[in-house]
Amino acid sequence: MDAPLISVEDLRKDYRMGGHVVHALAGVSVDIAEGEFTAVMGPSGSGKSTFMNVIGCLDRPTAGRYVLAGQDVGRLGVDQLAALRNKRIGFVFQSFHLLPRATALANVEMPMIYGGVKRSLRHEKAMRALGRVGLSERCHHRPNQLSGGQQQRVAIARALVNDPSLILADEPTGALDSRTSLEIMALFQELNRAGMTVVMVTHEPDVAQFARRVLRFRDGKLIEDRAQAPADPAAMLAAHDGELRAA
Secondary structure, eight states, rough: OOOSSSSEEEEEEEETTTTTTEEEEEEEEEEETTTTTEEEOTTHHHHHHHHHHHHHHHOOEEEEEEEETEEEGGOOHHHHHHHHHHHEEEEEEOOOOOTTTTTTHHHHHHHHHHTTHHHHHHHHHHHHHHHHHHHHTTTTOOOOSOOOHHHHHHHHHHHHHTTEEEEEESTHHHHHHSHHHHHHHHHHHHHHTTTTTEEOOOOHHHHHTTTSEEEEEEEEEEEEEEEEOOOOHHHHHHHHHHHHHHH
C-alpha cells in the first residue's frame, strides 16, 4: 500500500491567551491519500483552520508528527518549510489575494518568481495553468476587469502553476454567488479527477457535498471521518439555469 500524501499523528496545537491555554488541536491523527478530495468542516473555534495552517506548513504544531509526501515537516527549518510550501502546496483563499495592478498572467507567474524560474518558462507554465481553468483569453486582464469567479480561477491557476502535490482551499466559494460557486466546485472536481489532491476548509454543507470525504472537527478534535458520494455540480448548474429560464 502506498504511503499517504498527508499523515498526522497525535497533532496538538496550544495557544496561550492571558493565563489560559487554548487547545486548538487536541490530539488529531489522520491520513489523506494522494488523489483524495477532502472537505474539512466544523464551527468557528473547532480547529479546522488551525489544522489547515499546520498541514499547509504555515504554522508549527505544539506536539505530534506531520509527514507530507514522505518528508517529516517537524525536522525542517524555516527556509526548508518555505521551499516545501512553494513546491508541494498550492493555496486558494476566499479573498483571492491577487495583485490589483498585475495582469492575470503576472499574478499566476508570481510563485515561480519566488522559485527562481526563468521568465520564458514562467510565461509558458502560467499560460498552461490559465488554460486549465479556462482563462487563456483573459491573461492580460487585471483583477478589476474580471468577475469574482474569474478572479478565483486566476487564484486556482496560480495555485496549480508549480505542479503541487496538494491544493489547500480555504472557504474558496465564500465570496461568490451560488451559480459561480457551482462552477468553482465543478473545476475542483475536474482537477481532482485529473489526480490532484484537494483539501478544502468550509463551514457550508452545501459546499462540502462536492468532496469525496468529510472530516468534521469540534473542540480541537476530529469527531467524524466519512466517505461520501460527491454531488454533481454540473447537474446542479443545469437545474439552476433551467429554473431561471422558467422564471
